[in-house]
Amino acid sequence: xxxxxxxxxxxxxxxxxxxxxxxxxxxxxxxxxxxxxxxxxxxxxxxxxxxxxxxxxxxxxxxxxxxxxxxxxxxxxxxxxxxxxxxxxxxxxxxxxxxxxxxxxxxxxxxxxxx
Amino acid sequence: xxxxxxxxxxxxxxxxxxxxxxxxxxxxxxxxxxxxxxxxxxxxxxxxxxxxxxxxxxxxxxxxxxxxxxxxxxxxxxxxxxxxxxxxxxxxxxxxxxxxxxxxxxxxxxxxxxx
Numbered sequence: 001x002x003x004x005x006x007x008x009x010x011x012x013x014x015x016x017x018x019x020x021x022x023x024x025x026x027x028x029x030x031x032x033x034x035x036x037x038x039x040x041x042x043x044x045x046x047x048x049x050x051x052x053x054x055x056x057x058x059x060x061x062x063x064x065x066x067x068x069x070x071x072x073x074x075x076x077x078x079x080x081x082x083x084x085x086x087x088x089x090x091x092x093x094x095x096x097x098x099x100x101x102x103x104x105x106x107x108x109x110x111x112x113x114x115x
Numbered sequence: 116x117x118x119x120x121x122x123x124x125x126x127x128x129x130x131x132x133x134x135x136x137x138x139x140x141x142x143x144x145x146x147x148x149x150x151x152x153x154x155x156x157x158x159x160x161x162x163x164x165x166x167x168x169x170x171x172x173x174x175x176x177x178x179x180x181x182x183x184x185x186x187x188x189x190x191x192x193x194x195x196x197x198x199x200x201x202x203x204x205x206x207x208x209x210x211x212x213x214x215x216x217x218x219x220x221x222x223x224x225x226x227x228x229x230x
Contacts, residue, residue: 009155034218043119043205043221044158090157102173103219105150105157 002027004093006106014114019063019078021109023091026072033074034092034103035065044090050074061085086113117141121206121222128196128229136191136225138206146209147189148173148219149181151202158205164189165211196229203227 007022025031032051036044048059055067061084065076074091088110094103122137140147145166150158150173160173164183178200180192189208193200203226207219 036221043223044207044219045221046218049218102160102163103148105159107155107157 002031002093002095002104004091004104004106006089006091006109008109009107010110010112012112012114013081015083016080019076019081019085019111021076021089021091021111023065023074023076023106024072025074025091025093027093027095029095032094033065033067034094035059035063035074035076036090036092038088038090038108040087047076047089081111081113083113083115086111119206119208119220119222121204121225123225124223125226126228128193128227130196130198130229132196133192133194134196134227136193136204136206136227138189138191138222139187140189140206140208140220141187142208142210142220143186144208144210144220145186146211146219147183148207148209149179149189149191150205150207151175151200152205152224153202161191161204193227198229201227201229 003026005024034049035047038044048057050057050067058064063078088108091106092103119140148163149161152158159175162181164170203224205224206222209217209219
């Protein structure tokens with residue numbers, strides 16, 4: 001069985017300061033992990049993905065995430081927040097070997113960026 | 116290349132009515148999904164399909180039906196609409212090679228209200 005927990009439902013940062021959005025996962029097999037971003041009244045857009053290559057994954061718009069198997073974590077970071085980063089962020093896990101394409105979404109973290 | 120398209124964008128239904136949400140993708144993806152997103156929550160999988168003629172239930176299938184007669188189309192049918200089905204519905208698609216799940220591409224969503 002697979003599950004994902006986003007540890008913060010809301011994160012607020014000032015523009016220009018670092019961003020950390022935390023995600024822990026549970027997976028019976030080798031997981032694929034994803035971060036998606038959703039701007040208000042929009043669909044979801046892929047930020048980055050981990051699929052067993054490098055453990056440090058770089059994505060779009062300066063975001064990156066590190067896969068830590070020992071901690072079952074896949075936290076999303078960005079060195080310097082921009083106003084346009086304000087959005088909802090979802091961590092997603094998928095067991096690659098068994099689940100025929102089914103993914104499990106976290107409940108989301110709302111990122112607020114203050115000027 | 117339009118990606119994933121959904122119609123309609125908005126719909127208001129009365130209790131007991133039925134409707135079909137349309138979803139089409141032009142990326143030749145074999146996997147397609149239907150999710151619902153309730154306010155403040157992540158996405159919950161309703162149904163998914165791994166190819167034409169093959170569908171399976173997700174986490175929350177009750178009250179819905181799907182079919183997949185072509186690679187491109189994956190309509191979602193609501194029978195006897197209930198207020199609990201008020202939600203935003205997202206269709207997504209992905210390709211999968213030997214169970215190695217690639218990222219999902221999302222449509223813009225359909226906002227459904229049942230009163």
